[in-house]
Amino acid sequence: MSAAASTRADAHPNVLVRACREHARLRPSATALLDSQGALAFGDLWSAVQARAASLDALGIGPGSAVLVRAKRDRHTLQTMLALMLVEACYVPVAADASDYVIHRCAEACGGFLLEDAGSRPLVAPGGGVYGACSLPAYGIATSGTTGEPKVVLIPVGALSAQLQALASIYGIAPRDRVLHVVPPTFDLSFEIVGTAWLRGATVLMPEHAFADGIAALHAYCNMHEASIVNAPTAVVDAWLAWADAASEHLPHCTRLWIIGTETCRPSTVAALKRLCAPSARRINAYGLTETTITSTCWDMVTEAMDGDSVPVGTPLGGAVARVLDEHGRPCAPGQRGRVYVGGVALAIGYAGDAASTADRFRPDPWGTPGSRLFDTRDIGWIDDLGRLVVAGRCDRQAKIGGIRVEPDGIARVIETHHDVIAAAVAGVPLAHPSMLAAWIIARDEIALGDVKEFVAQRVQPYELPRRWCVVDAFPLTPNGKLDLQALQAATPDLGATGHWDEAVAPALEKAFNGNMPDPHTSFLGNGGDSLIAMAVVTEFRRLGLELPLSALWSEAPLAEVVGGARPAAETATPRASGFVTALAMDRCRLQALRALGAVREVLDFVCGPTALQADMLVASMDGCVEGAYVERLSATLGALDLPRFKECWRIVTSRHDALRTYVMADGLGRPLLLCLRDHDPVWELEDWSHLDASAARTRCEDLLRAIVRSPLDPSVGPPFHWTARKLPGGRVFLVFSYHHALLDGWSDGVLLDEAFALYHGRSETTLAPTGSYRDLAAWLVGRDRDAAREVWNAQLRGLGVDRPWLLTDRDGSGPADSHQEHAAVPDAAVAAIRGTARRLRIPLSAVLRSAVANAIAEVTGSREVVIGMLSSLRPTELAHVAQTAGLMLNLVPLRFGCEDVHDPRAAFRRHAALEPHAYLSLDEVRRCAPELGVAPLIDTALVLDFFAAARSGEGAGFVAHTRGNLPCTIHIRTRGAFGIVVEHNPAAVSPECVRKLLDAIVRNLLRTQDALLQDAST
Known part of the structure; x- marks a missing residue:
């Protein structure tokens, strides 16, 4: 690669290029792509990209060059895409089977050339002078034009970078994720799938034939390769849901996030997703257009209700705006229908070589900053009472087929250029929710439809070719003299079918073909069938028992x-095994594991993959790299306790909750598997020490607790939950409950113990939480008295001013930027003193650390009020994008410190402990409890306390990224062994000098807190 190209990679305007280069440098063996050729590591990916970029340099391809590529579903295409982005050329993918005519017209539109012809071209001077670094076109997408000629939409580097960063944050993508890729590489959704995954170092899963092999194969592929994110057109997910329903299957439980879009989402799809996907899975309905750089708005189906029977498309991403205007160009009131316009930082440059169309669709935004624009989507919609966009349809005849926009009128104009055609009409059928294109022709005389189809196929994109054809004598017209498509389709309901179907299968075929009865004498493909319709046919026939x-x-x-x-x-x-058995059997090493299990269906309730966070914890603890890693203990000395009765109550609790019956299988597997036993007797270890005197018993209990703390708890031997009980003098009992944090979080232990003691005291099972998954328990907890919780939070936050600034921000910059980190350590002697005195004073170490951090922020900023966002292991359903299997959820809890608190950790702890029962409210709901805040910041910084050793991969902390949002900085404190403090900050908002002052102040206040605690302990 040339020196110039190497320099570009170091400080490249395209965030995807920079990210891939960094992953190759820092994680070269991490898998970037899994396709039919196997795994491709980031290091190998970048090496191939560099080599390809060098050859592009030699051809004179550089900034401003537009290069057409015959795109296929393979690694070669993705490497070419990155190489073109690296040399700052514009990548324009076209279908691999696109005709020469289409390629010629696309090249002519954007002033580009086909890459395979580049060697025969004279070298060209780079043409980047007309663009700034971030306004250079990163890629172009060929779309259908109203005249039948293709248009190329040019997307600038800055827009692509902004969108990828925003979407990766919203989706919460982490390096452990595996993102399914099933769309054509010419579809702009492909850029979102690959870009967001590689931006965060995740793996792209690219099955060779996408869904052409059927939903059953795609379903098995997802299970086998543990796809954690599915981002697909609504039609694909609808077909998947129909198959799952007919096959009595659920969607893959390994998938934590479902993103649907590109087409209208129906209420039935929302309901089916909720019913069939994993209870913990997050579900998003996305909306956007090619001209607005893919996705512009998102609606979270889990946290927000629908607008009546209408499915919202949500609120705009950061940096985007969505406006609904009336016919006079004025903003519509909430609920009033109007025309949808999208603006912001992610708009396209425009249509290459077509200034008139660009000016027509991209217009100045009178409500935005100078120079900002709005794109006329030609969609009809409204803003609901919650500020969400709802899209109801089109105000023109544009249609979406398979998620790709097409212009039926433009295709009709192409058909009319055939010498035997007098007039043509094209429309999506059925009209309400089109799934294919149909063409009606008025011919001069006898006409060979095959010749017309071949003629048109040479002049349009493959997805623009009508699948159904019909010759008619005349077109019906409306009273206004316009083409009446409703009447045209009604007059030809079967579009030329001449035979009759058996009464049993006719309804199934009509439903599979979206209301269009196919012709019995024509092949499936000739009837307009495609892979989605094929899967629908198979599904409908299965419903008939065929x-x-x-x-x-x-x-x-x-x-x-x-x-x-x-x-x-x-x-x-x-004989069909359950879904997880089928998925296991498709992988060789999992097949061995399955054989080792024996009668698996008789002993197991389910098998599933762990989340990324759980996998990190389990790998670290089972590798033995850290003694006692991720094992927690609860100990208590109780009065008279009927141990046999309590043991029976705990057995009932264990039978009610999946988490307590789950263990881990890891031998021979790339990633661990979680196995939930159908029945499990809890492990108890009992001894009678009642004969000892009180002093000796107390000493032995202390020795026992120290020994238990040093003991491992292997989750691969069985469910990692262990009771130790000792009968003490006077009828008292010493109890220790040990559990693995990967399978039960530190908050849920109290909930489950409360349940055990409720049973112990005679409360009926019917009044307890629902049985089953941790997610069911979470939903029950969150359904408690929300009004009472709001009152508590209103009192906690009352008085925070509307003009409250970001306390730690000392720079004017804003927007996404690469985060920087600063580190500090606390002397070992101080650590030991703080731990010991906190234990003697019976306050958690976390309370001491929170107070010290709050005092440090107050000292650095001069503020009398500090609000810390404390990451808690909690259970709210609004954080469905934090995938969990047996009990890991997170919430960001705002803890407020005044000047009187920061010097008294015990007082602050007592007040904050009172908030714990009400922390199930989402951060958005908590914020609404302080309406006087307006849009002022609620949280000054997020504080992440890591009480465990870092996992082997070093990626475990990535799970907190989505909760930080756009906070100027986040503070991490590692508390295992010596204290390590890391401040991760946005350099555009917080200077390194400010961060260094903050670190020094935190260390200083920890030492000051140590002295105060020692004094308190002595008195």
Whole structure:
């Protein structure tokens, strides 16, 4: 690679290029892509990109060059995309089977050339002079034009970078994620899927044939490769839901995030997703257009209700705006329908070589900053009472087929250029929710439709070719003399079908073809069938008790002949294991694990993969790299306790909650598996020390507790929950409950113990929390008295002013930036003193650390009020994007410190402990309890306390990224062994000098707190 290209990689305007380079440098062996050729590591990916960029340099391809690439679903295409971005050229993907005519028209529109022809071109001077660094086009997408000629939408580097950063944050993508890629590489959603994954160092899963092999194969692929994120068109997910419903399956439980978009989402889709995906999974409905750089708004289906029967598309991303204007260009009132416009930092440059169309669709934003623009989406919608955008339809005839926008009128104009065609009309069918294009033709005389199809196929993109064709004598018109598409489709309901179907299968075929009855004498493909319709046919036939191989539909035989080959399911069925067994059996090492389990279905309730955070914890503890890693203990000395009765109550609690019956299998597996036993007897270790005197018993209890703390708790031997009990003199009992933090968080232990003692005291099981998953327990807890919680938070936050600034911000910059870190350490002697005195005073170490941090912030900023966002291990459903299996959820709890608190950790702890029962409210709900704040910052910094050793991968802390939002800084304190303090900050908002002052102040206040605690302990 040339020196110039190498320099560009060091300080590149494209954030994706910078991120891939950094992953290759810091994590070269981490998997970037898993495709049909195997795993591709970030180091190998970057080496290939550099080599390709060097060859592009030699061809004179550089800033401002527009390069068309025949894009395929393979690593070669993705490497070419990155290489073109590295040399700051514009990457324009076209379908691999696109005709020469289409490629020529696209190249002409953007002034570019096909990459495979580059060697025969004369060298060209880079053309970057007309653009700034961030306004250079990163990629171009060919779209359908109203005239039938393709348009190329140019997306600038700055827009792509801003969108990828915003979306990666909203989706909470981490290096451990595996993101499924099923869309064509020419679809702009492909840029979002690959870009957000590689920005955060996650793995892209690219099955060779996407969903062409059927939903069952895609479902198995997701389970086998543990896809944690699925970002797919709504039509794909609808087909997946229909298949799962018919097959009595659930969507993969390994998937923590479902993102649907590109097409209208129906209420039935929202309901089916809730019913069939993992209870912990987050579900997002996304909306955007090519001209607004993919996704512009998001609606979280888990945390927000629908607007009546309308499915919202949500609120704009950071840096984006969505406006609904009336016919006079004035903002519509909430609930009033109007035309949707999208603006902000992520708008396209415009249409290459088409200034008129650019000016028509991209208009000045009179409410924005000088120079800002709005894009006319030509969608109809409204803003609901919660400020969310709802899109109801189109104000023109544009249609979306498979998530890709097409212009039916433009395609009709192309058809009319054929010498035998007098007039043509094209529309999506059915009109309400089109799934394919149909063409109606008025011909001069006899016409060969095959010739017309071939003629049109050479002039349009493959996805623009109508699947259904019909010759008519005339077009019906409305009273106003316009084409009446409703009447046209009603007059040809089967679009030329001449045969008749058996009464049993006709409804199934009509439903699969989205309300269009196919022609029995035409092949499946000739009827307009595609992979989504094929999966729908198989699903509908399965509902009838018929098995029809998916491969049979791809034949050229008439559809009636193919359908006649369907057989009763009983003739083809084989014993089918449950979903997790099927997924395990598709992987060789998992097959070995399955055999080792024996009668797996008789002993297990479920098998699933751990979350990224759980995997880090489990790997660290089972590798033995840290003694006692991630094991917690609760100890107490109780009065008279009927141990046999309490043991029976705990057995009932264990049977009610999956988490307490879960253990880990890791041998021979790339990642651990969580296995939930159907039945499990809790482990108890009992001894009678009642014969000892009180002093000796107390000493032995202290020795026992120290020994238990040093003891490992192997989660691969069985469920890692262990009771130790000692009978003491006077009828008292010493109890120690040990558990692994990866399977039960530090808050839930109290909830489950409360349940055990409720049973012990005779409360009926029917009044307790619901049985089953931790998620069910969470939903029950969150459904408690929210009004009481709001009153508590209102009192906690009352008086914070509307003009409250970011306390730690000392720079004017804003917006996303690469975070920087500063480190400090606390002397070991001080650490030992703080730990010991906090234990003697019976206050948690976390309370001491919070007070010291709050005092340090007050000292550095001169403020009398500090609010720290404390990451707690909690249970709110609004954080569904924090995937969990057996009990890991997070919340950011705002803890307020006044001047009187920071010098008295015990007083602050007592007041903050009173907030704990009400911390299930989301941060957004808590904020609404202080309406006088307006948009002023609520939290000055997030404080993350790590009471465990770092996991082997070093990526475990990444799970907190999504909770930080755009905070100027986050403070991490590692408390295992010596105290290590890390301040991660945005240098655009907080200077290194300010961070260094803060670190010094934290250390100073910890030492000051140590002295105060020692004095308190002595008195």
